[in-house]
Each structure stands twice: as structure tokens, then as C-alpha cells.
Amino acid sequence: xMLQYLxxxxxxxxxxxxxxxxxxxxxxxxxxxxxxxxxxxxNLVTFNKFIVPDNLTGQIFxxxxxxIAAAEAVVGLAIVLLLYRNWQGIDIGNINIMKW
Amino acid sequence: MLEHAYLIPVYPLxxxxxxxxxxxWNEKLSSGISIAAISIGFIHSIFVMIAVIGRHGxxxxxxxxxxxxxxxxxxxxxxxxxxxxxxxxxxxxxxGCVQIYSLGYMHGDPRWxxxxxxxxxxxxxxxxxxxxxxxxxxxxFWELVGLTSYLLIGFWFEKDSASDAGKKAFIxxxxxxxxxxxxxxxxxxxxGTLNYQEVFTKVADGVIPVGVLTMIGIFIFCxxxxxxxxxxxxxxxxxxxxxxxxxxxxxxxxxxxxxxxYLVARSMTLFVGSAEAAMTVAVIGLITSFMAASxxxxxxxxxxxxxxxxxxxxxxxxxxxGLYGFDVAKDPHSHSVGYFAGTFHLMTHAFFKALLFLGAxxxxxxxxxxxxxxxxxxxxxxxxxxxxxFIASLSISGIFPLSGFWSKDEIVAATLGHPxxxxxxxxxxxxxxxxxxxxxxxxxxxxxxxxxxxxxAHESPKTMTMPLMFLAFLSVFAGWVGMPWLSHxxxxxxxxxxxxxxxxxxxxxxxxxxxAVSGIGLAYTVYFKKKISADVLMEKFKPLYTxxxxxxxxxxxxxxxxIKPLLAFTRMMxxxxxxxxxxxxxxxxxxxxxxxxxxxxxxxxxxxxxxNGAGAVCMAASWLFKYVQNGSVQFYTLVIITSxxxxxxxxxxxxxxxxxxxxxxxxxxxRFLMKMNRPEEGNVETEPEx
Numbered sequence: 032x033m034l035q036y037l038x039x040x041x042x043x044x045x046x047x048x049x050x051x052x053x054x055x056x057x058x059x060x061x062x063x064x065x066x067x068x069x070x071x072x073x074n075l076v077t078f079n080k081f082i083v084p085d086n087l088t089g090q091i092f093x094x095x096x097x098x099i100a101a102a103e104a105v106v107g108l109a110i111v112l113l114l115y116r117n118w119q120g121i122d123i124g125n126i127n128i129m130k131w
Numbered sequence: 132m133l134e135h136a137y138l139i140p141v142y143p144l145x146x147x148x149x150x151x152x153x154x155x156w157n158e159k160l161s162s163g164i165s166i167a168a169i170s171i172g173f174i175h176s177i178f179v180m181i182a183v184i185g186r187h188g189x190x191x192x193x194x195x196x197x198x199x200x201x202x203x204x205x206x207x208x209x210x211x212x213x214x215x216x217x218x219x220x221x222x223x224x225x226x227g228c229v230q231i232y233s234l235g236y237m238h239g240d241p242r243w244x245x246x247x248x249x250x251x252x253x254x255x256x257x258x259x260x261x262x263x264x265x266x267x268x269x270x271x272f273w274e275l276v277g278l279t280s281y282l283l284i285g286f287w288f289e290k291d292s293a294s295d296a297g298k299k300a301f302i303x304x305x306x307x308x309x310x311x312x313x314x315x316x317x318x319x320x321x322x323g324t325l326n327y328q329e330v331f332t333k334v335a336d337g338v339i340p341v342g343v344l345t346m347i348g349i350f351i352f353c354x355x356x357x358x359x360x361x362x363x364x365x366x367x368x369x370x371x372x373x374x375x376x377x378x379x380x381x382x383x384x385x386x387x388x389x390x391x392x393y394l395v396a397r398s399m400t401l402f403v404g405s406a407e408a409a410m411t412v413a414v415i416g417l418i419t420s421f422m423a424a425s426x427x428x429x430x431x432x433x434x435x436x437x438x439x440x441x442x443x444x445x446x447x448x449x450x451x452x453g454l455y456g457f458d459v460a461k462d463p464h465s466h467s468v469g470y471f472a473g474t475f476h477l478m479t480h481a482f483f484k485a486l487l488f489l490g491a492x493x494x495x496x497x498x499x500x501x502x503x504x505x506x507x508x509x510x511x512x513x514x515x516x517x518x519x520x521f522i523a524s525l526s527i528s529g530i531f532p533l534s535g536f537w538s539k540d541e542i543v544a545a546t547l548g549h550p551x552x553x554x555x556x557x558x559x560x561x562x563x564x565x566x567x568x569x570x571x572x573x574x575x576x577x578x579x580x581x582x583x584x585x586x587x588a589h590e591s592p593k594t595m596t597m598p599l600m601f602l603a604f605l606s607v608f609a610g611w612v613g614m615p616w617l618s619h620x621x622x623x624x625x626x627x628x629x630x631x632x633x634x635x636x637x638x639x640x641x642x643x644x645x646x647a648v649s650g651i652g653l654a655y656t657v658y659f660k661k662k663i664s665a666d667v668l669m670e671k672f673k674p675l676y677t678x679x680x681x682x683x684x685x686x687x688x689x690x691x692x693x694i695k696p697l698l699a700f701t702r703m704m705x706x707x708x709x710x711x712x713x714x715x716x717x718x719x720x721x722x723x724x725x726x727x728x729x730x731x732x733x734x735x736x737x738x739x740x741x742x743n744g745a746g747a748v749c750m751a752a753s754w755l756f757k758y759v760q761n762g763s764v765q766f767y768t769l770v771i772i773t774s775x776x777x778x779x780x781x782x783x784x785x786x787x788x789x790x791x792x793x794x795x796x797x798x799x800x801x802r803f804l805m806k807m808n809r810p811e812e813g814n815v816e817t818e819p820e821x
Contacts, residue, residue: 052765052768052769123763124763126762127763129762129764130763
């Protein structure tokens with residue numbers, strides 16, 4: 032059964048990476064990031080359940096990740112807001128101030 | 132008044148400061164201040180004298196530590212004993228007379244105020260020297276009188292001879308002062324103090340080894356040799372006559388040159404402690420005295436005759452002091468009168484020699500020449516001057532009952548027991564009488580030898596004749612305080628109350644009088660009656676005459692033996708400086724420049740080349756690699772993920788990694804080329820909306 036769970040997580044993670052790399056919308060990138068977090072959470076819970084079912088380490092870790100992800104989302108959205116104010120848009124294709 | 136005796140030197144110092152800084156432009160006021168200061172000093176000195184007599188020889192000392200150090204304490208203070216009191220009176224009297232006299236003599240001089248300020252400075256230094264209570268202070272004032280002497284000899288510095296004479300005097304006395312300071316340092320090392328009384332106590336206790344004491348005595352005597360113009364450093368004094376005549380009278384006859392005698396008298400304890408040192412002093416004194424007296428016989432410059440006379444008389448005093456030290460060193464209960472004779476002659480000599488110089492100044496003022504061969508018959512025109520000059524000449528020759536008689540008599544008495552000294556002392560007395568009266572007769576009697584100068588001659592103004600008369604009075608009577616019949620006269624006074632009285636020695640008196648009278652008689656025969664022609668005598672003793680006229684060629688010997696080799700040596704040093712040292716320095720400079728050029732080339736092409744080369748390489752590399760830095764976060768993420776995947780693949784199948792890597796590179800290149808072909812796409816900043 033473990034394989035299906037891990038496959039699900041892998042698929043989710045791949046979708047997340049694809050989103051991060053290809054979305055031009057900053058909000059979309061943030062959402063893809065959430066997908067990747069959740070893929071990791073699934074992995075954690077899966078390993079907990081099938082390898083060390085007697086303790087809750089993986090579960091607790093997943094909850095931590097969710098909490099931190101919420102905080103990260105706040106920061107990310109704040110950045111997006113500032114991007115919008117400064118570039119009058121959130122298309123990250125236009126944001127290239129770190130270019131050479 | 133004794134507690135405030137330190138004020139005596141301060142009055143002329145104040146006068147000096149005021150004249151230099153405030154009243155220089157008011158000539159009358161300047162001279163007035165100077166004379167007022169010395170007058171106050173004189174009155175104060177009288178009170179000090181009375182107080183000292185009241186103390187019956189107990190010295191008064193007041194001192195303030197100046198520099199305190201574990202090894203030695205330098206102090207500033209005053210020490211007043213009978214000798215000091217006498218010197219204070221002598222200095223203030225002569226200085227006062229000379230300053231008043233200068234009012235007439237220096238009339239119309241363009242540097243009048245400066246002249247009086249220098250006189251005040253000198254008086255300050257001399258009084259300071261006299262009241263000092265330690266060797267450190269006496270040395271400071273010693274140098275100060277040397278400085279003022281230099282300033283005043285060279286007062287008419289427009290004349291080359293005057294400025295040269297000033298330099299000569301300063302440098303020659305410096306040689307003696309070098310010895311003096313060595314003596315002081317030795318004393319400080321061995322006695323641990325410089326205070327007179329402490330030093331003398333230690334010497335009397337025998338703390339200092341006799342050999343060292345001899346060295347100290349001779350070194351300190353070196354100072355006296357320089358300042359008192361003793362052989363072999365006597366050469367400066369005759370040249371010092373280039374200064375104004377009142378200065379010659381004050382500094383180079385009566386006071387400063389007496390400082391050396393004062394020093395020997397003051398340090399008598401040292402010489403009593405070492406018979407060898409004392410004998411050295413006595414012999415130097417005798418040589419000087421005899422040599423100077425013989426030179427004075429033939430000189431024609433009125434001031435030079437007096438200068439050599441001064442040297443001769445100073446030698447007298449030094450000799451008497453030396454003999455006293457020798458006698459007492461040999462026999463502590465000796466009845467030598469040398470100390471008394473030296474100090475007594477110091478006092479009487481100051482008066483009659485000042486008078487002689489001022490008289491000579493009066494004559495020079497009248498006839499405008501120093502050459503006695505152009506004078507003659509002046510007594511008709513200058514009654515007061517000639518009369519006072521005759522009195523002074525009688526006094527210096529030692530004719531009863533003038534003051535010179537008493538002191539010279541004591542000097543002869545001091546040589547009792549030393550036949551050689553006695554013979555020469557009497558011979559010198561004879562020569563002194565002869566040359567003084569030769570001078571008198573040539574100047575004041577006979578026919579005028581230069582009618583033009585004679586016609587212009589006139590008696591000097593009252594400001595000049597008054598001091599002459601006052602000093603004439605002293606030349607007659609000042610010696611009476613030392614008459615041998617007085618049981619509490621000068622003799623017991625300078626011996627600090629110890630009664631060393633000894634009755635008059637009539638034989639000595641008689642002999643010295645006969646000698647003096649015969650000297651005068653010879654001068655009378657040759658130069659007044661002209662029974663013996665001076666020219667015939669001159670021809671007869673031609674070699675001796677030439678030798679004396681050229682002052683034993685001592686200046687020439689110094690020139691040949693010391694000055695010429697010294698000059699040659701310094702020229703050689705200059706040459707080596709100019710060629711070797713400068714050459715070395717210039718070579719170092721040249722080499723440094725060349726070396727710096729080489730280093731500059733290295734810096735410019737090698738170091739800078741490396742730096743610039745590195746920069747150029749970076750620029751070239753970045754032309755390609757800058758495209759990696761495209762500013763897109765997503766591109767960076769792609770690189771990270773691709774690399775992470777690469778790492779994983781490498782861990783699993785290292786062979787597969789190669790294919791993966793090639794694939795990635797191919798895709799990346801393809802994308803890159805596509806991007807190059809579609810420039811600007813996606814790189815254009817969007818226009819701000821609205």
C-alpha cells in the first residue's frame with residue numbers, strides 16, 4: 032500500500048515543481064509551493080504509518096509543516112503585494128532586477 | 132639690610148630691563164635710570180658693609196634650593212662675608228664712577244641707551260658673581276660677565292678691530308671657563324655639593340683625596356686664568372682695549388678681571404688643601420706679572436700700557452694668593468699675609484686702575500689718539516686730569532702714603548721666605564714705577580709732539596672730572612684701612628675675625644719704597660730730563676726691545692701653533708665634508724632615484740599588468756557567463772532542481788548521469804540559441820500601467 036501513497040506524493044511534488052518553474056503569476060507560484068509542501072506532508076505521514084507506526088513523529092512533523100507553511104504563505108503574499116505595488120503587476124517575467 | 136642683600140644685583144638688572152624695553156628712545160632717562168640703580172646699590176652696599184662689620188666675621192648665608200636631586204642640590208642664594216662686602220663696595224663705587232664719567236665720554240654716541248643698559252647688565256652680573264653662595268651660581272654669573280664683556284668690547288662694532296677683539300676675548304676666556312666647569316663638575320662629584328661652606332668644610336675634613344683636590348684647584352684656577360688674563364690666556368686683555376675707555380676701566384681693569392682673583396680668594400680653602408695647586412697659582416701669577424710688566428715698558432698705546440699694567444697687577448694678586456695657599460698648606464700656623472695682600476691689592480688696585488683708565492680716557496677724549504708719541508705737555512691744558520693721573524701713578528708705583536703703597540708692601544711681605552719670588556716682585560715693582568712714569572712724562576710733560584692735536588686739546592667736562600677726583604681721593608685714602616699698625620684693620624677683617632695681626636715690617640717698606648723711587652727716578656731721567664736718550668737705550672737693547680714691542684710674539688706663536696693648524700685641519704674637514712660626505716649623500720640620492728625608477732617600471736608593467744590582466748580575463752569570461760545571471764528566480768530554481776536531480780541520478784547510476792548531463796546541456800544550449808535569435812522577448816520591462 033505504501034507505494035501508492037508515495038506515488039501520489041511524487042505526482043503532487045512533480046506538479047508543484049512544474050507549477051513553480053512555469054507559472055508566470057506570483058500567486059500561482061505560491062500555490063504550487065503549497066502543493067509541494069503537501070506532497071512532503073503525505074510522505075511524512077506515509078513513512079510514519081508504515082515504518083514506525085508506534086510513534087507519532089511523522090504526524091507531528093506534518094502538522095509543523097502546515098503551520099510553517101501558513102506563516103510562509105503570509106510572508107509570500109506580503110512580497111506579492113509589494114511586487115504589485117512596485118511593478119504594477121505580479122508577472123514575475125518582468126521582475127528581473129537581479130539581472131547582470 | 133643683610134637679608135635683602137640679594138637686591139643689590141637686582142637694581143641694575145631692573146635698570147637693564149627698563150632701559151631695553153621701555154626707555155631706549157629717551158637717552159637722558161636711560162642713563163638716569165642706570166645711574167640711579169647703581170647709586171641705590173651703592174648705598175645698600177654701605178649698609179651691608181656696616182652690618183658685616185657688626186657680625187665680626189660670621190658669614191651670612193641665605194639660600195633657596197633650585198634643583199633638588201638625590202645626588203646633588205643646586206641652590207640659588209647669597210653668601211656675604213667680609214670679602215663679599217668689600218667687593219660689593221668696590222664694584223658699586225667703580226661702576227657708579229664709570230657710569231657718571233660715561234655721560235661725558237659717550238656724549239653723542241648713537242647707541243647711548245644701549246651702552247648704559249649693557250653697563251647695567253654687567254654690573255648686575257658682577258654683583259651676582261660676588262654675592263653667589265655656590266659654584267653653580269658663580270659660574271652662571273661668570274659667563275654673564277663674559278657675555279657683557281664681549282658686548283661692550285665690541286660696542287663700536289663698525290670697527291673690525293673692535294668686533295674681532297670682542298670675539299677674541301670671548302673665545303679666549305671660554306678656554307679657561309672650560310677648565311672651570313670641569314673643576315666644578317669634579318667638585319660636585321667628589322664633594323656632592325657646590326655650596327661654598329659645605330665644600331670647604333668637606334675639604335677641611337679631608338673628604339677629597341689630595342690628588343683630586345690638586346686637579347680641582349688647577350681646573351678652577353683655569354677659569355681665573357681666562358677671566359683675569361693670566362699667562363697663557365692673557366692675550367685678549369690688551370686687545371679688549373678696543374672697547375670704549377670707561378668700559379676698559381670698569382670691566383677690563385677694576386672689576387671683571389678681578390673676578391678671577393676673587394675666585395681664587397674665595398676658593399682659598401681648596402688651595403690650602405693642595406700645596407701643588409697653590410704653587411701652580413703662584414708661579415703662573417709671577418710669570419704673568421713679570422711678562423706683562425716687561426711688555427708695558429715699551430708700548431706706545433696709552434691704553435695698552437695700562438692693559439699690560441692691569442695684567443701685571445692681577446698677576447701680583449694671584450701670586451700673593453698662591454703663596455699664601457702654599458705657605459699655609461706647608462705650615463697651618465704660618466703667618467703668611469698673602470691672602471690679605473691679594474684681596475687688599477684687589478681693592479686698592481680697582482680704584483687707582485679705574486682712575487688711570489678714566490684719566491687715559493679723558494686724554495683720548497681731548498686729543499683723539501691713543502699714541503703717547505703724539506701727546507706731550509698736556510698738563511698745561513688738562514690740570515685735573517694730569518693731577519689725578521699723577522696721583523694714581525704714584526699710588527700704583529707704591530709711594531708712601533698712597534693706597535698702593537700699603538697693598539704692594541703687603542704683597543712684598545707675602546713673598547718673604549721665597550727669595551726668587553721676592554726678587555721678581557721687587558723687579559716688577561721697579562718696572563711698574565718706570566713704565567707708569569714713562570707714560571706720565573710722555574703724556575703730560577715736555578713739549579707737544581703733535582702741535583695740531585695739542586691745540587685742540589681741552590679739559591674734559593665736569594661729568595668726567597668729578598669721578599676722576601672722587602677716585603683720586605680713594606686712590607689716596609682707600610689703602611689706609613689696611614695700615615699695618617691697625618690691629619682691627621682690613622687684615623683682621625678679611626680673615627673673618629681671626630686676629631692674624633702682625634706688626635709692620637719696616638725693612639720691606641723701606642726696600643719697596645727705594646725700588647719704586649728708583650723706578651720713578653729712572654723714568655724721570657730718561658723721559659723728563661732726557662739725560663739718557665730713550666733712542667740710544669732702544670738701539671742698545673735692540674733685540675730685547677723688539678721682543679717686548681712684539682709682546683714676546685705670543686700672539687704670533689698662537690697663530691702659528693694653534694690657529695693656523697686648526698684652520699688647516701678645519702679646511703681639510705671641510706674638504707672631506709664637501710667631497711666625501713656630500714659625495715656619499717649625493718650618490719645615495721642618485722642611486723635611490725634610479726632604484727625608484729626601476730621599481731616604478733616594475734610596478735607599472737608587472738604588478739599593474741597582472742591586476743589589469745586579471746580584470747580583462749574576468750571581463751572576457753563574464754561576456755559569456757553573464758547570461759547565467761539573468762535575474763529570473765524561476766531560472767535559478769530550474770538550475771537548482773536540475774542539479775539536484777543530477778546528483779540523485781549520479782548516486783543511483785553514474786553512467787546514466789553522463790546521458791542526463793548531455794541532455795541537459797543540449798536543451799540548455801538550444802534554449803539559449805533560441806533566446807539569442809529572439810532578443811528582447813520577455814526581457815522588456817513592462818510599461819507602467821496607467
